Amino acid sequence: xxxxxxxxxxxxxxxxxxxxxxxxxxxxxxxxxxxxxxxxxxxxxxxxxxxxxxxxxxxxxxxxxxxxxxxxxxxxxxxxxxxxxxxxxxxxxxxxxxxxxxxxxxxxxxxxxxxxxxxxxxxxxxxxxxxxxxxxxxxxxxxxxxxxxxxxxxxxxxxxxxxxxxxxxxxxxxxxxxxxxxxxxxxxxxxxxxxxxxxxxxxxxxxxxxxxxxxxxxxxxxxxxxxxxxxxxxxxxxxxxxxxxxxxxxxxxxxxxxxxxxxxxxxxxxxxxxxxxxxxxxxxxxxxxxxxxxxxxxxxxxxxxxxxxxxxxxxxxxxxxxxxxxxxxxxxxxxxxxxxxxxxxxxxxxxxxxxxxxxxxxxxxxxxxxxxxxxxxxxxxxxxxxxxxxxxxxxxxxxxxxxxxxxxxxxxxxxxxxxxxxxxxxxxxxxxxxxxxxxxxxxxxxxxxxxxxxxxxxxxxxxxxxxxxxxxxxxxxxxxxxxxxxxxxxxxxxxxxxxxxxxxxxxxxxxxxxxxxxxxxxxxxxxxxxxxxxxxxxxxxxxxxxxxxxxxxxxxxxxxxxxxxxxxxxxxxxxxxxxxxxxxxxxxxxxxxxxxxxxxxxxxxxxxxxxxxxxxxxxxxxxxxxxxxxxxxxxxxxxxxxxxxxxxxxxxxxxxxxxxxxxxxxxxxxxxxxxxxxxxxxxxxxxxxxxxxxxxxxxxxxxxxxxxxxxxxxxxxxxxxxxxxxxxxxxxxxxxxxxx
Numbered sequence: 072x073x074x075x076x077x078x079x080x081x082x083x084x085x086x087x088x089x090x091x092x093x094x095x096x097x098x099x100x101x102x103x104x105x106x107x108x109x110x111x112x113x114x115x116x117x118x119x120x121x122x123x124x125x126x127x128x129x130x131x132x133x134x135x136x137x138x139x140x141x142x143x144x145x146x147x148x149x150x151x152x153x154x155x156x157x158x159x160x161x162x163x164x165x166x167x168x169x170x171x172x173x174x175x176x177x178x179x180x181x182x183x184x185x186x187x188x189x190x191x192x193x194x195x196x197x198x199x200x201x202x203x204x205x206x207x208x209x210x211x212x213x214x215x216x217x218x219x220x221x222x223x224x225x226x227x228x229x230x231x232x233x234x235x236x237x238x239x240x241x242x243x244x245x246x247x248x249x250x251x252x253x254x255x256x257x258x259x260x261x262x263x264x265x266x267x268x269x270x271x272x273x274x275x276x277x278x279x280x281x282x283x284x285x286x287x288x289x290x291x292x293x294x295x296x297x298x299x300x301x302x303x304x305x306x307x308x309x310x311x312x313x314x315x316x317x318x319x320x321x322x323x324x325x326x327x328x329x330x331x332x333x334x335x336x337x338x339x340x341x342x343x344x345x346x347x348x349x350x351x352x353x354x355x356x357x358x359x360x361x362x363x364x365x366x367x368x369x370x371x372x373x374x375x376x377x378x379x380x381x382x383x384x385x386x387x388x389x390x391x392x393x394x395x396x397x398x399x400x401x402x403x404x405x406x407x408x409x410x411x412x413x414x415x416x417x418x419x420x421x422x423x424x425x426x427x428x429x430x431x432x433x434x435x436x437x438x439x440x441x442x443x444x445x446x447x448x449x450x451x452x453x454x455x456x457x458x459x460x461x462x463x464x465x466x467x468x469x470x471x472x473x474x475x476x477x478x479x480x481x482x483x484x485x486x487x488x489x490x491x492x493x494x495x496x497x498x499x500x501x502x503x504x505x506x507x508x509x510x511x512x513x514x515x516x517x518x519x520x521x522x523x524x525x526x527x528x529x530x531x532x533x534x535x536x537x538x539x540x541x542x543x544x545x546x547x548x549x550x551x552x553x554x555x556x557x558x559x560x561x562x563x564x565x566x567x568x569x570x571x572x573x574x575x576x577x578x579x580x581x582x583x584x585x586x587x588x589x590x591x592x593x594x595x596x597x598x599x600x601x602x603x604x605x606x607x608x609x610x611x612x613x614x615x616x617x618x619x620x621x622x623x624x625x626x627x628x629x630x631x632x633x634x635x636x637x638x639x640x641x642x643x644x645x646x647x648x649x650x651x652x653x654x655x656x657x658x659x660x661x662x663x664x665x666x667x668x669x670x671x672x673x674x675x676x677x678x679x680x681x682x683x684x685x686x687x688x689x690x691x692x693x694x695x696x697x698x699x700x701x702x703x704x705x706x707x708x709x710x711x712x713x714x715x716x717x718x719x720x721x722x723x724x725x726x727x728x729x730x731x732x733x734x735x736x737x738x739x740x741x742x743x744x745x746x747x748x749x750x751x752x753x754x755x756x757x758x759x760x761x762x763x764x765x766x767x768x769x770x771x772x773x774x775x776x777x778x779x780x781x782x783x784x785x786x787x788x789x790x791x792x793x794x795x796x797x798x799x800x801x802x803x804x805x806x807x808x809x810x811x
Contacts, residue, residue, distance in 0.1 A: 095229075095237030096352035100345055102241035106248050107341050110261055111334070111406045113252045120330030121199050121258045123337040125206040126265070127321040128189075129213065132182065136175035136214050139307025140167040141221040142438045143299055148225020149359040149439075153366045158290035163299055164280065165292070168218050175214040182207040194325045198258075205262035212266075212273035216240060219276040223283055227359045231279045235272055237352075244268035302443065319454065320473040323461045328469060336470040338406050339413035342399075343420040346391035350384045350427055354435045362439040369802055371703060374497040377436050381501045382509075384428040386554075389513035390546040392421045397520035398538045401531035416474040423478030429501065430485030433492045445491055453484040508554030516546040592730040595723060598692060598713045600769025602701060604748035604757060605646055606713065607765060609721035611638035612669065613676050617725075623673070631666055641756040643668065646747050649754070672718050679722055690716025690731070691739045702746035703802050707793035710769075712744045752803045762803075770794060 111119050144167045151160035182189075183204050190199035216236060223231040247264035256263075321340075324333050357376045364372035395402060399414035437446040457480040464472025493500055520538040527534055599606045612634055616623055623630045634640060643665055678686055691714045698705050713720055716736075723731070748765065751757040757765075760780050767779040767788070775788040782804050789795055798804060 095233030096348040099237035099241045100348040102245040104341055104345060105245050106241075106261070107338060108406055109245075109249050109252055110258075111338065111410070114257060114261075116331045116334040116407075116410070118258045118261075119334030119337060120325075120332070121196065121202055121334075122261055123321060123333055124194060124196075124199060124325045124330065125203045125262060127325075128182075128203065129206050129210060131322070132175075132178055132210055133213055133217065134307075136171055136178050136210065137217060137307070138171050138174065139303035140171050140218045142443065143167060143303040144218055144221040145224045145358050146302065146362045146439055146441075147295065147299060148222050149227065149362040150366050152226065153363045156290075156293075157287040158293045159295050160287065161284060161290070161292045162294035164222050164284060166294060166296065166299055167222060167303075168215070168277070168280070171218050172211055172215050175211040179207045179210040182210065194330070196330055199330075202258050202262045205259060205266055209266040209269035212269040215273035216269065216276045219273075219280045222280050223276075224355060225359050225362075226283055227363065229355060231276070231283070232355060235276050235279065239275065240268050240272035243271060302441070319458055320461055320477055323458070323465060324470065324473055327465050332470055335410055335413050336416060336473060338410050339403065339416040339470070339474070340420060342395060342402050342417055343392075343424050346388055346395055346421070347424045347427060349387040350431050353380050353384050353387075354431050357432075358435050358439050361436055365440045367806065369806075370497065371802065373436070373440070374499060377432055377492070377497060378499075378501045378503065380432040380435075381429060382503065382506050384432065385506055385509050386550065388428050389425060389509055390516060390542055392425055393513040393517035393546065394520065394538050394542045396421050396517045397542065398524055398531075398534050401524075401534045401538070404531050413470065415471055419471065419474035419478050421478075423481035426478075426482040426485040430481060430488050432501075433485070433488035436492055436496060437488070440496055442495055445495065446488075449484060449487050449491065453480045456480055456483075503556075505550075505554045505556055509550055512546045512549035512554065515549070516542040519545055590733055592732050593692065593711050593736060594730055595720060595728065596768040598711055598731070598769075599720065600748075601704065601706075601766045602744055602746045602748055603713050603717065604751050604762070604765050605642045606717050606721050606724065608638035608642035608751075609672065609718050610724050612672060613722055613725050615639075616673055616676055627666075631662075631669060634669055635665060639669070640665070641751065641754075642747070645751055645754040645756050646745075649750065650745075675718050675722065684723065684726075684728075684735075687719045687722070689735055689737045690714075690719050692736050693739050693742055693744065695743065698797075699743070701743055702749045704746055704749055705797050705800075706791075707797050708791050714739055714742055714744050749801075749803060770798070 107119060107122075110122055144164070147163040147167070148160055151157070151163065186203040186207060187197075187200045190203060191197050220232045220236045244264055244267075247267055248261045251260035251264055254260075321333060321337060324336055357380045361373055361376050364370075364376065395417055399417040403410040403413055403417065434446055434450075437443060457476050460476035460479065461473055464476055466472075468475070489501060520541040523541060524534040524538050527537060615630070615634055615637060619630060619633065622633070635643075647668075648661065675687060692711050693714050695701070695706075695710050695712050697708050697710075720731075748757070748762070752762055759782065763779050763782055763785045764776070766785055767776045770790060771779055771785065771788045772790045779785050779788060786795055786798060786804075789798065
């Protein structure tokens with residue numbers, strides 16, 4: 072296998088970025104909640120209201136000063152990387168960072184000067200002025216953090232965004248807030264902690280972005296001023312409308328009701344945001360990939376990432392909302408006396424939060440495919456409706472009215488966005504059986520938890536614990552048993568078996584007990600081609616072991632380095648690690664895992680050499696019907712495909728065995744094999760000529776295989792002519808050959 076070093080090959084997997092984003096979101100939301108918690112516990116409801124108002128004004132001004140560059144930075148960096156234009160990327164970054172920070176500096180000065188008037192005339196809270204002035208100083212640095220980290224996301228990596236934006240900034244803010252309040256500070260001290268965290272995070276984010284850009288090839292900087300400005304201007308208005316929906320109710324409440332009521336509402340809203348934290352994280356992880364796929368014209372990849380984000384946002388959000396809906400009072404009372412009355416607010420807001428799992432990914436998709444104008448219309452319309460409802464309902468219903476305005480707007484906006492995405496982008500609805508199972512499981516879990524906790528004594532900690540156990544138990548069981556797709560169930564089984572070898576052996580034995588039989592010998596080439604190129608990578612390990620037997624015995628580290636640099640290392644990196652089948656991401660941990668897998672695999676080689684091939688047992692195969700799509704690939708003919716036993720088949724290949732007898736394999740049904748060939752191609756670790764020669768083993772007559780060196784050769788020499796149309800439709804073939 073070719074060991075090319077490409078940016079795509081080094082790019083973190085989507086699964087890992089999603090996991091990293093969710094982890095960062097957990098840290099960020101916990102830190103944000105803890106900030107509100109310590110202010111509420113140590114300073115009271117009024118202080119929460121003051122802090123929240125200043126924070127809300129900063130959040131709105133962030134959007135004003137950001138000029139739409141957060142969305143633009145991610146898209147333009149991703150697009151320039153996809154088209155190989157480092158000069159345009161550098162120019163976009165310079166404009167996208169310097170202009171918003173400059174505008175923010177001017178706005179911050181104006182806010183600082185006008186703080187007294189705002190506090191007195193608008194919010195009728197004169198003591199709020201100093202808090203606002205301190206928060207105003209943080210605005211330029213907060214803008215810098217956001218635009219710089221958005222640019223790093225364009226590199227299809229969430230590392231900087233997570234560690235700086237979701238761990239460093241909120242973690243430092245909480246630590247400093249707690250320290251200053253313990254030293255006797257008040258709301259101004261909490262605002263000072265916010266300022267310090269923004270300054271540190273802004274400097275670190277800028278340094279990280281500079282380092283990432285410096286790794287690109289040298290090129291004359293060009294400034295895509297018109298295109299960037301046009302895209303950003305539309306995104307600017309759209310993002311202001313989006314965030315306006317999150318903060319308009321707080322600002323309007325501040326003008327119409329007391330800061331104490333604002334504080335109660337903010338705590339209730341923060342509780343609901345706990346249940347929503349994964350939405351932003353998963354959207355951030357997938358946004359650059361949607362832009363890249365759209366630029367390349369791969370609509371299937373756009374739809375896959377869009378629907379996958381909706382599915383996982385739902386799976387992780389709805390059970391948390393179910394727990395909140397079951398025991399809202401118990402959760403609110405963690406913040407202290409005076410907050411329990413906001414349970415109705417939590418119930419109302421949860422409806423909007425549940426709908427946001429559909430609306431937020433749809434908004435991201437529209438932005439990243441360049442249809443941010445549509446997003447603008449939807450967002451501005453939603454904001455107008457939201458503001459109107461707030462002014463109509465708050466005077467009558469107070470914080471409950473604000474909650475209804477937000478929930479109604481979010482639900483309607485989500486429906487409109489989903490319809491729009493179907494019409495202008497994917498042509499499909501995002502619904503799926505796993506999604507509906509997740510919704511049903513969440514509703515059932517919420518109902519069960521509420522019924523049971525109502526029977527318990529009035530101990531809020533007990534109710535919280537029981538509700539958590541019931542929701543996790545019921546929801547998790549239903550989703551695992553009934554809500555996983557076939558591919559997900561297979562991936563879960565493989566991931567568990569790789570971590571627990573004994574469980575893997577038990578699974579294989581169970582498969583064999585329930586497997587069927589066949590009375591025909593199967594050609595090895597047909598079993599592995601086109602889907603299982605990883606078998607050749609495994610054969611590469613066994614070839615190295617025989618060619619370098621002395622090295623394996625006398626210098627295992629050197630042998631492992633040799634294996635890591637070859638096809639086996641490519642399979643480990645791009646299949647096992649990329650797909651999340653091995654634990655951890657630390658390089659040292661991965662090397663230990665690689666060593667363990669190599670040792671286990673070579674035991675098969677040693678066993679065969681001692682006892683013969685019959686000692687290795689049977690492999691499992693399945694019959695894949697014509698037209699069955701496996702990661703974007705399908706065939707126009709039924710095909711026997713290897714499911715489990717790749718190392719054993721690799722040993723057969725190494726020894727020149729061309730067929731498996733009926734005694735050497737068992738038939739399993741209802742299980743699709745992985746398409747590891749597509750993954751190795753996508754990663755860049757399998758060159759085009761190697762790929763088509765491998766595919767020719769199972770798709771081209773024996774006498775023509777020596778003539779196959781390019782995709783066009785493969786298409787012209789297919790043994791089954793009916794396969795030509797489906798092979799041409801493979802994303803890798805379209806991208807490499809221009810076949811239509």
